[in-house]
Amino acid sequence: xxxxxxxxxxxxxxxxxxxxxxxxxxxxxxxxxxxxxxxxxxxxxxxxxxxxxxxxxxxxxxxxxxxxxxxxxxxxxxxxxxxxxxxxxxxxxxxxxxxxxxxxxxxxxxxxxxxxxxxxxxxxxxxxxxxxxxxxxxxxxxxxxxxxxxxxxxxxxxxxxxxxxxxxxxxxxxxxxxxxxxxxxxxxx
Amino acid sequence: xxxxxxxxxxxxxxxxxxxxxxxxxxxxxxxxxxxxxxxxxxxxxxxxxxxxxxxxxxxxxxxxxxxxxxxxxxxxxxxxxxxxxxxxxxxxxxxxxxxxxxxxxxxxxxxxxxxxxxxxxxxxxxxxxxxxxxxxxxxxxxxxxxxxxxxxxxxxxxxxxxxxxxxxxxxxxxxxxxxxxxxxxxxxxxxxxxxxxxxxxxxxxxxxxxxxxxxxxxxxxxxxxxxxxxxxxxxxxxxxxxxxxxxxxxxxxxxxxxxxxxxxxxxxxxxxxxxxxxxxxxxxxxxxxxxxxxxxxxxxxxxxxxxxxxxxxxxxxxxxxxxxxxxx
Numbered sequence: 001x002x003x004x005x006x007x008x009x010x011x012x013x014x015x016x017x018x019x020x021x022x023x024x025x026x027x028x029x030x031x032x033x034x035x036x037x038x039x040x041x042x043x044x045x046x047x048x049x050x051x052x053x054x055x056x057x058x059x060x061x062x063x064x065x066x067x068x069x070x071x072x073x074x075x076x077x078x079x080x081x082x083x084x085x086x087x088x089x090x091x092x093x094x095x096x097x098x099x100x101x102x103x104x105x106x107x108x109x110x111x112x113x114x115x116x117x118x119x120x121x122x123x124x125x126x127x128x129x130x131x132x133x134x135x136x137x138x139x140x141x142x143x144x145x146x147x148x149x150x151x152x153x154x155x156x157x158x159x160x161x162x163x164x165x166x167x168x169x170x171x172x173x174x175x176x177x178x179x180x181x182x183x184x185x186x187x188x189x
Numbered sequence: 190x191x192x193x194x195x196x197x198x199x200x201x202x203x204x205x206x207x208x209x210x211x212x213x214x215x216x217x218x219x220x221x222x223x224x225x226x227x228x229x230x231x232x233x234x235x236x237x238x239x240x241x242x243x244x245x246x247x248x249x250x251x252x253x254x255x256x257x258x259x260x261x262x263x264x265x266x267x268x269x270x271x272x273x274x275x276x277x278x279x280x281x282x283x284x285x286x287x288x289x290x291x292x293x294x295x296x297x298x299x300x301x302x303x304x305x306x307x308x309x310x311x312x313x314x315x316x317x318x319x320x321x322x323x324x325x326x327x328x329x330x331x332x333x334x335x336x337x338x339x340x341x342x343x344x345x346x347x348x349x350x351x352x353x354x355x356x357x358x359x360x361x362x363x364x365x366x367x368x369x370x371x372x373x374x375x376x377x378x379x380x381x382x383x384x385x386x387x388x389x390x391x392x393x394x395x396x397x398x399x400x401x402x403x404x405x406x407x408x409x410x411x412x413x414x415x416x417x418x419x420x421x422x423x424x425x426x427x428x429x430x431x432x433x434x435x436x437x438x439x440x441x442x443x444x445x446x447x448x449x450x451x452x453x454x455x456x457x458x459x460x461x462x463x464x465x466x467x468x469x470x471x472x473x474x475x476x477x478x479x480x481x482x483x484x485x486x487x488x489x490x491x492x493x494x495x496x497x498x499x500x501x502x503x504x505x506x507x508x509x510x511x512x513x514x515x516x517x
Binding site: 005007008009010011012014015036037038039041042043044045046047048049050114132133139154157158159161162164165166168 | 200210236238240244250
C-alpha cells in the first residue's frame with residue numbers, strides 16, 4: 001500500500017474506533033499519572049502504522065490489543081502500581097466483548113458533530129478551513145481572498161485541524177448506545 | 190520502537206498540536222529541504238510523534254470526505270434542475286414545477302399528475318393540502334364536495350393534509366385505502382406491497398387489499414406494509430423517517446445502508462446507472478447525502494469511501510475495487 005492508500009485505510013478503519021478506545025483507556029489509566037491517554041493513542045498509532053496493514057484482519061481488535069500492550073509496558077516500568085490494574089489488564093477480554101457492541105457512528109451523527117465543532121472555530125480559522133475544504137481553494141487563493149499572507153493561512157488551517165482533532169477526542173453523545181437502530185416488525189392477525 | 194510511553198517528555202496534546210501543523214504543511218504543499226529535515230528528525234525523536242502525525246494526516250483526509258458531504262448538503266439546497274416541460278392536461282390550469290420552495294397552484298381537480306425519473310414535484314391543492322410526487326410516480330386527484338380523493342397509480346407520494354373533518358382525505362393505492370385526519374404521510378407502491386409511513390398525526394388504513402378486517406390506525410413514525418405475506422407494522426425512529434422522505438427536498442440520504450441498496454435508490458432517479466460488480470463492495474455500509482439523480486457524485490463518493498474506482502461502460506458507472514486495496 002502506498003502512503004495515500006495507507007492514510008485512507010487509517011481514516012476509514014482506525015479513526016472511528018478512537019473515541020471508544022479513549023474512553024476505555026481513560027478508565028484503565030486512572031491509577032497511572034505518568035501516562036496519559038493521548039500518549040498511548042499516539043504510540044498505538046505509530047505501531048499500527050508500521051505494522052503490516054494487509055495482515056491486520058480486525059483493526060479494532062488489533063488496536064485494542066496494541067494499546068493494552070503499551071499500557072502493560074508502562075505498568076511494568078512503574079514501581080508502584082495498584083494491583084487491581086494489573087489484574088484488570090490480564091483479565092480483560094476486550095476484543096470479544098467490544099466487537100459485538102461496536103457500531104460506527106451514523107453518517108448524520110458524524111456530520112452533525114463536525115458541524116458543531118466547526119461552529120466553534122474562531123472566525124478567520126473557520127473561513128480558511130471552509131475555503132479549503134468546501135471550496136477546494138489553494139492556499140494562495142485563500143490568502144488572496146482573505147487578504148492575508150499564505151503563511152498565515154497555513155497557521156489558520158493548522159489551528160483548525162488542531163481544534164477539530166482535540167474536539168474529536170471527546171466521545172460523541174451517540175457512541176454509547178451506538179447499536180444499530182433496529183426496526184421491529186410484528187404481524188397482525 | 191523500544192521507547193514505549195516515557196514518563197515525562199512533552200505532553201500528548203502538545204505533540205498533537207505540532208503534528209497538526211506538520212500534517213497541514215505536508216498535505217498542502219511540497220516541503221522545503223530544511224523543513225523535510227526538521228520533520229524527519231522530529232519523527233525520529235519519538236515514536237509518539239509518528240503516531241500523532243499519522244493521526245493528524247488521517248483526520249485531515251477524513252475531513253475531506255465529511256466536508257464534501259456536508260458542503261454538498263448545505264450549499265446546494267436547490268433541487269435538481271428540471272428542464273422537462275410539464276405535460277399539460279387540458280384541465281390543469283396554472284402549474285409551476287418546484288421541488289422545494291414555492292408550491293404549485295392547482296385549481297382543477299380531475300387531473301392526473303405524473304413524474305419521470307429524476308424529478309420530484311410538489312403540488313398545492315385547493316384546500317391547502319400539498320402532494321409531493323417522487324420520481325417515476327403518478328397520482329390522480331379527485332376532489333368532491335364531501336371527500337378529497339387521491340389515487341396513487343404508481344410510485345410514491347407524500348401528503349401534507351390540511352385539516353378538515355367535514356371532508357376526509359383518502360388516498361387509495363392498489364386497493365389499500367389510507368384516510369388521513371390532518372396529518373403528513375407517505376404512500377408508496379413498492380415491490381413488496383403498498384407501504385404507508387406516517388410522519389405526523391394518525392391515519393386509518395382499510396381497503397380490500399390491506400389484509401385487514403377492520404380499519405387500523407397508524408401513528409407518527411410508524412409504517413404499515415400491505416405485503417403479499419400479510420399486513421405488518423414497523424416502528425421507525427424519526428431519523429429513519431427523515432431519511433426516507435429526504436427525496437421530498439430533492440436529496441437522497443444514506444446512513445449505513447448497504448452500498449448495493451443505496452445504488453438501487455440512486456438508479457431510481459437516474460438514466461445513468463450505477464452498477465456494483467463486487468458482492469463484498471455491495472454489502473459495505475455507506476453514508477452520504479446526494480442530490481437526486483446525481484449518479485456520478487454518488488459513484489465517485491462510493492469509490493473514494495471504499496478505495497475503489499469508477500469505470501464508465503455505456504450507460505453505466507461500474508464501481509470496482511482497486512487491486513491494492515486493503516482486505517476488509
